[in-house]
Amino acid sequence: MGTTIQKMMQSMSQRAREASRLMARAHSEAKNRALREMAALLRQHRTEIQAENSKDVAAAEAELGAAKIDRLRITDRVLEDMATGLEEVAQLSDPVGTIGKMWTRPNGMKVGKMRIPLGVIGIIYESRPNVTVDAAGLCLKAGNAVILRGGSEAINSNSCLASILQEALKKGGLPGDGVQVVSTTDRQAVTELLKQEEYIDLIIPRGGESLIRFVVENAHMPVLKHYKGVCHIFVDASADFTMAEAICMNAKVQRPGVCNAMETLLVHEAVAESFLPRVAKSLSEAGVELRGCQRTQTILPGMKEAAEADWFEEYLDLILSVRVVPNMAGAIEHIEAYGSMHTEAIITTDYQRAHQFLQKVDSSVVLVNASTRFNDGYQLGLGAEIGISTSKLHAFGPMGVEELTTNKFVVLGDGQVRE
Amino acid sequence: MGTTIQKMMQSMSQRAREASRLMARAHSEAKNRALREMAALLRQHRTEIQAENSKDVAAAEAELGAAKIDRLRITDRVLEDMATGLEEVAQLSDPVGTIGKMWTRPNGMKVGKMRIPLGVIGIIYESRPNVTVDAAGLCLKAGNAVILRGGSEAINSNSCLASILQEALKKGGLPGDGVQVVSTTDRQAVTELLKQEEYIDLIIPRGGESLIRFVVENAHMPVLKHYKGVCHIFVDASADFTMAEAICMNAKVQRPGVCNAMETLLVHEAVAESFLPRVAKSLSEAGVELRGCQRTQTILPGMKEAAEADWFEEYLDLILSVRVVPNMAGAIEHIEAYGSMHTEAIITTDYQRAHQFLQKVDSSVVLVNASTRFNDGYQLGLGAEIGISTSKLHAFGPMGVEELTTNKFVVLGDGQVRE
Numbered sequence: 001m002g003t004t005i006q007k008m009m010q011s012m013s014q015r016a017r018e019a020s021r022l023m024a025r026a027h028s029e030a031k032n033r034a035l036r037e038m039a040a041l042l043r044q045h046r047t048e049i050q051a052e053n054s055k056d057v058a059a060a061e062a063e064l065g066a067a068k069i070d071r072l073r074i075t076d077r078v079l080e081d082m083a084t085g086l087e088e089v090a091q092l093s094d095p096v097g098t099i100g101k102m103w104t105r106p107n108g109m110k111v112g113k114m115r116i117p118l119g120v121i122g123i124i125y126e127s128r129p130n131v132t133v134d135a136a137g138l139c140l141k142a143g144n145a146v147i148l149r150g151g152s153e154a155i156n157s158n159s160c161l162a163s164i165l166q167e168a169l170k171k172g173g174l175p176g177d178g179v180q181v182v183s184t185t186d187r188q189a190v191t192e193l194l195k196q197e198e199y200i201d202l203i204i205p206r207g208g209e210s211l212i213r214f215v216v217e218n219a220h221m222p223v224l225k226h227y228k229g230v231c232h233i234f235v236d237a238s239a240d241f242t243m244a245e246a247i248c249m250n251a252k253v254q255r256p257g258v259c260n261a262m263e264t265l266l267v268h269e270a271v272a273e274s275f276l277p278r279v280a281k282s283l284s285e286a287g288v289e290l291r292g293c294q295r296t297q298t299i300l301p302g303m304k305e306a307a308e309a310d311w312f313e314e315y316l317d318l319i320l321s322v323r324v325v326p327n328m329a330g331a332i333e334h335i336e337a338y339g340s341m342h343t344e345a346i347i348t349t350d351y352q353r354a355h356q357f358l359q360k361v362d363s364s365v366v367l368v369n370a371s372t373r374f375n376d377g378y379q380l381g382l383g384a385e386i387g388i389s390t391s392k393l394h395a396f397g398p399m400g401v402e403e404l405t406t407n408k409f410v411v412l413g414d415g416q417v418r419e
Numbered sequence: 420m421g422t423t424i425q426k427m428m429q430s431m432s433q434r435a436r437e438a439s440r441l442m443a444r445a446h447s448e449a450k451n452r453a454l455r456e457m458a459a460l461l462r463q464h465r466t467e468i469q470a471e472n473s474k475d476v477a478a479a480e481a482e483l484g485a486a487k488i489d490r491l492r493i494t495d496r497v498l499e500d501m502a503t504g505l506e507e508v509a510q511l512s513d514p515v516g517t518i519g520k521m522w523t524r525p526n527g528m529k530v531g532k533m534r535i536p537l538g539v540i541g542i543i544y545e546s547r548p549n550v551t552v553d554a555a556g557l558c559l560k561a562g563n564a565v566i567l568r569g570g571s572e573a574i575n576s577n578s579c580l581a582s583i584l585q586e587a588l589k590k591g592g593l594p595g596d597g598v599q600v601v602s603t604t605d606r607q608a609v610t611e612l613l614k615q616e617e618y619i620d621l622i623i624p625r626g627g628e629s630l631i632r633f634v635v636e637n638a639h640m641p642v643l644k645h646y647k648g649v650c651h652i653f654v655d656a657s658a659d660f661t662m663a664e665a666i667c668m669n670a671k672v673q674r675p676g677v678c679n680a681m682e683t684l685l686v687h688e689a690v691a692e693s694f695l696p697r698v699a700k701s702l703s704e705a706g707v708e709l710r711g712c713q714r715t716q717t718i719l720p721g722m723k724e725a726a727e728a729d730w731f732e733e734y735l736d737l738i739l740s741v742r743v744v745p746n747m748a749g750a751i752e753h754i755e756a757y758g759s760m761h762t763e764a765i766i767t768t769d770y771q772r773a774h775q776f777l778q779k780v781d782s783s784v785v786l787v788n789a790s791t792r793f794n795d796g797y798q799l800g801l802g803a804e805i806g807i808s809t810s811k812l813h814a815f816g817p818m819g820v821e822e823l824t825t826n827k828f829v830v831l832g833d834g835q836v837r838e
Contacts, residue, residue, distance in 0.1 A: 111799050201812070247836055367829075380530050381522055392535075408782065408783055409817070412773075413789025417790045418792040
């Protein structure tokens with residue numbers, strides 16, 4: 001059985017590599033046609049998809065909690081979102097083949113960088129079957145072949161979606177192997193996939209921290225990932241309180257279970273006594289539990305103390321740690337010590353501090369007077385996104401279509417040799 | 420001893436991380452002053468550097484071949500090249516802090532990508548002590564801290580150079596820990612360094628294939644590398660023979676021991692009989708041994724046969740494998756099967772084929788009518804380079820100062836929250 005899975009993963013990866021050469025050369029028109037075909041076929045096969053999905057949901061009901069089952073279910077709405085998502089990706093401009101500029105060397109050679117697909121991308125994810133469709137669409141747009149490995153709880157849904165996506169590729173004149181879904185739920189498949197560095201150029205894991213750590217430790221090829229988002233807002237002494245309160249509420253309450261929600265609020269000591277009671281009241285009314293440093297506890301008596309571990313915590317819940325800091329340098333020091341390089345915002349009316357915060361904070365998205373919730377490819381104007389990277393190599397922050405490509409150098413000469 | 424080295428590597432990495440925050444915020448002026456100070460101090464301490472270098476050379480004479488000893492020796496010329504190299508890096512424009520463009524979102528937020536240093540870079544290399552100076556200079560210019568681990572045969576030279584570089588950093592008002600050299604020759608130091616993913620953002624190995632494979636297999640952080648350069652030239656049916664011959668000679672003979680030298684010549688069958696005897700004569704006169712496919716052997720009787728293994732070989736020597744191909748598609752198939760994604764060139768007068776070759780060949784540098792020897796950061800106009808990447812993530816091709824940086828997103832708002 002072990003050898004079978006090994007052979008299966010190797011064969012899938014080889015076929016993906018072969019398909020990737022054709023995908024890389026496909027014209028924008030062919031890719032966009034395939035994307036729209038995918039959308040049409042998803043709508044057309046709704047009954048079939050939902051029947052397969054029901055099997056997954058029924059099996060999961062014995063094992064998973066309601067929230068996870070909810071993420072697993074392909075409702076009419078979820079299916080329509082998948083289809084329109086694909087149509088939106090078809091509308092994005094195609095990065096492949098673009099050359100930003102060319103320059104001329106003293107010997108007359110023209111040199112430029114041409115954007116090209118990465119090749120074969122492996123995506124390993126949990127639960128939500130919409131990732132199957134979204135990721136396939138973005139990888140296709142960027143001219144890559146993709147191998148998808150979803151959670152075992154979604155195996156029937158994912159296999160069904162895969163066959164539809166492959167049908168659309170073939171209808172559009174592209175190789176069906178451009179999108180493949182791993183059809184076994186055996187965990188060894190992941191381990192074997194991570195060894196195919198000869199055929200797979202990049203792995204993107206999406207899911208919990210343990211899945212991501214497993215992938216990072218076992219992958220023989222590059223990995224783009226983020227572990228967690230411990231996002232901070234620093235309310236400066238000069239902040240407009242109304243704005244600060246609105247942004248804090250949005251960042252904490254609007255959708256607390258996501259990576260760009262605020263987890264720690266840092267407040268300048270000069271305004272702690274005036275601002276904290278006000279924001280604490282609104283947060284508490286919204287059901288947020290506060291955990292504070294000693295100074296926060298003095299200002300807001302009776303609140304729970306934040307332990308050292310709290311500052312590292314990604315709650316993903318209606319919990320917020322709060323710390324009073326002596327100045328902006330103190331806020332930045334806190335972020336450097338406990339942050340995850342994901343998203344940080346300053347609320348200020350002081351030009352100098354806004355400028356300094358933008359320069360000094362080492363996170364994938366740094367905002368002035370806006371909610372941390374904007375760290376999202378769509379919100380920042382990249383179109384769809386495939387995830388958020390908190391490591392600096394290749395991509396730092398939300399990854400859109402362009403981040404699924406790279407550049408090669410092209411040189412136009414007329415006989416130049418090196419002296 | 421094991422624990423001591425572990426602690427030493429951890430401590431160096433931590434200090435590098437701290438220094439990197441100050442390096443990242445240093446103004447261009449401060450970095451350029453430090454670079455010029457480095458050049459001045461190298462010239463000033465010439466006698467001392469050469470005395471330390473003599474110890475390495477004396478020790479190496481028992482063990483290494485003449486070529487390796489030659490690479491180890493810091494002659495007056497080598498020292499002056501190091502110094503002028505640093506002065507040239509000071510002249511390059513500073514990528515840190517630049518924002519290519521900003522765009523406005525429908526809600527009025529301004530969004531842009533700001534170029535920032537990577538953080539801490541580890542460089543693991545063999546032999547040549549000039550890498551110590553070149554790499555330190557480029558990393559400094561890009562605002563990074565660097566940890567250098569040279570070969571044990573250059574330990575005295577590298578330690579001496581390191582103390583001079585650190586003195587220059589301090590004179591320029593930058594932290595001495597911005598450039599550190601591992602002072603033990605124990606191999607365990609490399610293994611421990613590769614585990615410091617918390618403090619080191621990127622590892623660049625430079626040296627033989629076995630060193631690079633060791634680094635790739637053991638590093639917990641991203642690695643940028645190239646294993647080998649099996650570079651091809653395809654002489655098309657429409658090629659200008661005089662140009663083709665000049666380029667082939669330059670690519671094979673001018674400096675055969677480097678990664679961008681040609682290793683395999685592919686010739687269109689329509690011109691094989693007319694072109695091959697001509698180029699073979701010049702190559703043979705220059706001392707190049709030819710190994711050919713069967714058709715090449717028919718045209719050039721008496722030559723050695725190229726075995727299957729020859730097509731994969733990076734000779735780094737005056738040896739060339741030669742194959743006759745039926746057409747450009749055959750040439751590209753050969754490159755896909757045996758190439759290393761390093762450098763490929765076509766010699767042609769046909770517009771359509773030039774266009775197709777540029778599009779289809781998946782290598783870090785693809786040239787039309789120019790020598791493969793131009794795959795070099797300086798030659799392509801990037802300024803100095805720190806190596807050539809043949810993997811596609813982050814950088815593909817020669818890596819200059821800009822490739823030692825990344826981008827973060829900056830957002831300027833006036834109170835935006837997410838709906």
